[in-house]
Amino acid sequence: MVVVMMPGVETEAVDAVVTRVEAVGGQAFVSRGVSRVIIGLIGDVETFSALDLAGMPGVAQVTRVSTEYKLVSREHHPERSVVHVRGVPIGPDTVTLIAGPCAVETPEQTLAAAQMAQAAGATMLRGGAFKPRTSPYAFQGLGEQGLRILADVRQETGLPIVTEVVSAHEVAMVAEYADMLQIGTRNMQNFALLQAIGETRVPVMLKRGMNSTIQEWLMAAEYIAQRGNLEIVLCERGIRTFETATRNTLDVSAVPVVQQLSHLPVIIDPSHSGGRRELVLPLSRAAIVAGADGIIVDVHPQPEQALCDGAQALVAKDLGVLARAVTDLTAYMGRSPARRRYRSAG
Ligand code: PEP
Ligand code: MN
Numbered sequence: 001m002v003v004v005m006m007p008g009v010e011t012e013a014v015d016a017v018v019t020r021v022e023a024v025g026g027q028a029f030v031s032r033g034v035s036r037v038i039i040g041l042i043g044d045v046e047t048f049s050a051l052d053l054a055g056m057p058g059v060a061q062v063t064r065v066s067t068e069y070k071l072v073s074r075e076h077h078p079e080r081s082v083v084h085v086r087g088v089p090i091g092p093d094t095v096t097l098i099a100g101p102c103a104v105e106t107p108e109q110t111l112a113a114a115q116m117a118q119a120a121g122a123t124m125l126r127g128g129a130f131k132p133r134t135s136p137y138a139f140q141g142l143g144e145q146g147l148r149i150l151a152d153v154r155q156e157t158g159l160p161i162v163t164e165v166v167s168a169h170e171v172a173m174v175a176e177y178a179d180m181l182q183i184g185t186r187n188m189q190n191f192a193l194l195q196a197i198g199e200t201r202v203p204v205m206l207k208r209g210m211n212s213t214i215q216e217w218l219m220a221a222e223y224i225a226q227r228g229n230l231e232i233v234l235c236e237r238g239i240r241t242f243e244t245a246t247r248n249t250l251d252v253s254a255v256p257v258v259q260q261l262s263h264l265p266v267i268i269d270p271s272h273s274g275g276r277r278e279l280v281l282p283l284s285r286a287a288i289v290a291g292a293d294g295i296i297v298d299v300h301p302q303p304e305q306a307l308c309d310g311a312q313a314l315v316a317k318d319l320g321v322l323a324r325a326v327t328d329l330t331a332y333m334g335r336s337p338a339r340r341r342y343r344s345a346g
Pocket of ligand 1: 102128132183184185186207237269272
């Protein structure tokens with residue numbers, strides 16, 4: 001069961017609900033978002049129904065939610081959500097193109113990639129400063145120096161930044177630079193990281209674990225929401241199957257399935273799923289037509305020299321073709337390309 005409190009509710013009203021639930025042996029998890037307080041109840045639903053929680057001061061709505069994930073479920077929130085990243089919407093009416101290098105390598109490379117992305121109509125920049133690599137000998141990213149480069153490129157281009165954070169103790173530092181935090185596939189069930197990001201109010205892109213079911217993915221999102229951060233975008237980036245012809249298998253059916261189960265936006269990463277440049281265009285087309293709320297693609301000015309994932313990075317000429325496909329298919333789906341709606345300071 002989920003109790004949604006009225007906007008601007010007093011702490012006493014929230015405490016009163018918690019006390020009443022606990023008095024009958026239930027547990028109440030308070031999630032304080034930017035605009036509302038939501039209380040997730042765990043325990044016997046019939047007992048809760050007898051408490052007349054809906055009649056208590058400050059309570060706006062009480063809903064029964066049968067799924068294990070509650071706050072991210074569509075049962076609790078039938079309208080599909082829009083997440084705004086510095087004024088760029090990600091949600092059901094738009095298709096958001098996010099592009100940039102896999103890894104931040106140098107200021108010149110990052111700026112060139114950002115300009116390529118922007119010329120193709122991207123309204124957000126991706127780029128990893130902390131790279132979770134399979135090999136300890138591979139390039140691990142520039143760390144905070146990479147974040148500073150991203151911030152400079154944001155200043156130059158106006159593109160908001162999404163960048164990965166790999167450990168709970170670095171969340172506050174990365175959040176000082178990022179407009180959106182990225183949780184990579186290898187960290188989808190790093191529960192301490194999920195909770196630390198849940199404590200912030202920074203939008204987050206949660207990639208699907210390459211070995212995770214949709215249920216596990218939504219439970220991971222619930223960890224973030226339960227701590228009060230509801231600004232979550234899900235990203236399908238391919239899963240492990242027996243197939244070896246692609247880096248991972250893009251589970252395009254995850255888009256409609258997740259949209260049925262959850263109100264959160266869902267985007268697709270065709271670069272990390274296909275793992276090869278020539279697959280990015282067809283997988284992007286599939287993503288948009290399947291109803292994805294956006295795509296996130298790797299681009300690089302000189303992929304042959306990339307320190308990470310060069311084989312899947314688009315070059316300028318591919319981007320022109322991608323841009324046209326995104327424009328045409330976005331219109332075909334009755335949506336508009338996501339544009340930044342306002343400029344914020346900093
Ligand atoms: C990335 O986007 O750079 C990345 C490492 O992706 P994933 O976590 O999906 O492998
Ligand atoms: Mn990568």
